[in-house]
Amino acid sequence: MENENAFRGRKDQPSQEEILSALGPSTAAWNHLVGWLSDQHGVAQQQWKTSGAKYGWSLSLLLKKRTIVYLSPCLNCFRVAFILGDRALAAALQSDLPPWAIKELHEATKYGEGTGIRILVKKMEDLDPIYILTGIKIANGKGVSPRLRIPRRPSAPAPAAPSHFQAEPSAPAIQNFLRQRS
Numbered sequence: 364m365e366n367e368n369a370f371r372g373r374k375d376q377p378s379q380e381e382i383l384s385a386l387g388p389s390t391a392a393w394n395h396l397v398g399w400l401s402d403q404h405g406v407a408q409q410q411w412k413t414s415g416a417k418y419g420w421s422l423s424l425l426l427k428k429r430t431i432v433y434l435s436p437c438l439n440c441f442r443v444a445f446i447l448g449d450r451a452l453a454a455a456l457q458s459d460l461p462p463w464a465i466k467e468l469h470e471a472t473k474y475g476e477g478t479g480i481r482i483l484v485k486k487m488e489d490l491d492p493i494y495i496l497t498g499i500k501i502a503n504g505k506g507v508s509p510r511l512r513i514p515r516r517p518s519a520p521a522p523a524a525p526s527h528f529q530a531e532p533s534a535p536a537i538q539n540f541l542r543q544r545s
Contacts, residue, residue: 370420454502455495
């Protein structure tokens with residue numbers, strides 16, 4: 364498997380030195396992202412987890428008790444994963460994410476916890492969609508005012524959905540729906 368978890372097959376948590384060694388040239392992007400999440404959004408609680416040796420180890424970054432993002436170290440890169448609930452998914456589809464990310468969200472499998480997206484990071488420039496998704500994930504948490512949930516795309520048209528998808532409702536339609544539910 365290409366870009367598999369660097370600690371797949373391992374039962375014990377990797378050390379900081381082993382993680383940095385595995386990340387190689389992507390270490391700067393990893394450190395920047397972890398620092399940015401903490402400094403800009405208060406996502407400072409870290410929890411290393413494994414779902415078993417088959418999957419390797421990942422770092423969950425939490426805001427209070429809520430997981431915002433998962434980071435999985437690979438060899439010379441890392442994967443960033445988000446699980447988006449319905450509100451966050453609707454907001455992401457109306458956001459300034461690059462077209463490839465919007466396409467992935469449309470094609471992603473929906474689970475009980477939400478819809479997942481994974482982004483491979485090799486260099487600092489790969490972090491741009493992660494900044495957008497972080498804001499969306501945090502703004503669409505429980506107890507957040509509906510006015511803050513839907514980031515607007517600044518006068519850019521929404522990307523065309525693949526022909527097998529139904530058109531997404533507009534941001535104002537989603538906001539009206541959310542107001543009615545409140």
